[in-house]
Amino acid sequence: MKVNLLEALTQVPDFRAARGRRYPLWLLLLLVIMGTLSDCLGYRALEDFCRRHHEALVTTLQLPPTRFPSDSTFRRVMMGIDFTDLANIFNNWVYSSxxxxxxxxxxxxxxxxxxxxxxxxxxxxxxxxxxxxxxxxxxxxxxxxxxxxxxxxxxxxxxxxxxxxxxxxxxxxxxxxxxxxxxxx
Incomplete structure (x- = not known):
C-alpha cells in the first residue's frame, strides 16, 4: 500500500507534552525535510526558509496563516525526536513508494x-x-x-x-x- 510523505510523518510518535504544542509534529518534520532539500542546514536557516516561503507554504499545505516555528522550536524537536522511530517510518515510506x-x-x-x-x-x-x-x-x-x-x-x-x-x-x-x-x- 502506497503512503504519501504527509501520512508517513503523521505516524511519528509525538514526544512533546500536550500543553504548549503550537505546531503538529508532522508539520515540523515536513518543514525540516523541505528546508534541508533547499540547503537550509541549520536551525536559523530553517526559520528563514519558513519566513521566506510563508505564503506558498500556507497556500499549498492549506494551513491557517499563523507564524511558523522559530529556530529554537526546530532545535527542541530535532533534539528530542526518536531517530529510530523516524528512520523506520522513513524507510517504510521510501520502500513502499x-x-x-x-x-x-x-x-x-x-x-x-x-x-x-x-x-x-x-x-x-x-x-x-x-x-x-x-x-x-x-x-x-x-x-x-x-x-x-x-x-x-x-x-x-x-x-x-x-x-x-x-x-x-x-x-x-x-x-x-x-x-x-x-x-x-
Missing part, C-alpha cells in the same frame, strides 16, 4: 555524524554513525539506520538493513570493510 522488481545498483556506506562525539578525552570515543542504502537508478536513499560505535558495528547494521530490505536482482557496492570471507560464506 519505489517500484519493486527492477534491476538496480545499491550503494551501501556508513558515515559518522559530525559533532556527536562523546568521551572525547578517552582512547575509544563514542559517536553516532548512519548507514544508508542508496539507489543509483532512483537517485534516493531507500534505507537508513543509525548506531553508536560503542554499541554496534557497521558490519552488523549493514547485514540487518540488507536482510530487512529482502531484495533480489540488485547489485550492491560496499566498501572493503564488508569484504570478509566469514561474512558471506
Amino acid at each position: 519505489l517500484p519493486q522488481g527492477e534491476q538496480d545498483w545499491l550503494g551501501v556506506d556508513g558515515k559518522s555524524i559530525k559533532a556527536t562525539v562523546s568521551n572525547y578525552d578517552q582512547a575509544y570515543q563514542d559517536f553516532i554513525n548512519v548507514v544508508s542504502v542508496f539507489s543509483a537508478q532512483k537517485g534516493v536513499p531507500i534505507a537508513l539506520q543509525q548506531f553508536h560505535n560503542k554499541q554496534g558495528s557497521e558490519i552488523a547494521v549493514v547485514q540487518n538493513l540488507l536482510a530487512t530490505l529482502d531484495l533480489e536482482g540488485v547489485v550492491f557496492t560496499l566498501d572493503s570493510l564488508h569484504c570478509q570471507k566469514k561474512l558471506y560464506s
Whole structure:
C-alpha cells in the first residue's frame, strides 16, 4: 500500500507534552525535510526558509496563516525526536513508494555524524554513525539506520538493513570493510 510523505510523518510518535504544542509534529518534520532539500542546514536557516516561503507554504499545505516555528522550536524537536522511530517510518515510506522488481545498483556506506562525539578525552570515543542504502537508478536513499560505535558495528547494521530490505536482482557496492570471507560464506 502506497503512503504519501504527509501520512508517513503523521505516524511519528509525538514526544512533546500536550500543553504548549503550537505546531503538529508532522508539520515540523515536513518543514525540516523541505528546508534541508533547499540547503537550509541549520536551525536559523530553517526559520528563514519558513519566513521566506510563508505564503506558498500556507497556500499549498492549506494551513491557517499563523507564524511558523522559530529556530529554537526546530532545535527542541530535532533534539528530542526518536531517530529510530523516524528512520523506520522513513524507510517504510521510501520502500513502499519505489517500484519493486527492477534491476538496480545499491550503494551501501556508513558515515559518522559530525559533532556527536562523546568521551572525547578517552582512547575509544563514542559517536553516532548512519548507514544508508542508496539507489543509483532512483537517485534516493531507500534505507537508513543509525548506531553508536560503542554499541554496534557497521558490519552488523549493514547485514540487518540488507536482510530487512529482502531484495533480489540488485547489485550492491560496499566498501572493503564488508569484504570478509566469514561474512558471506
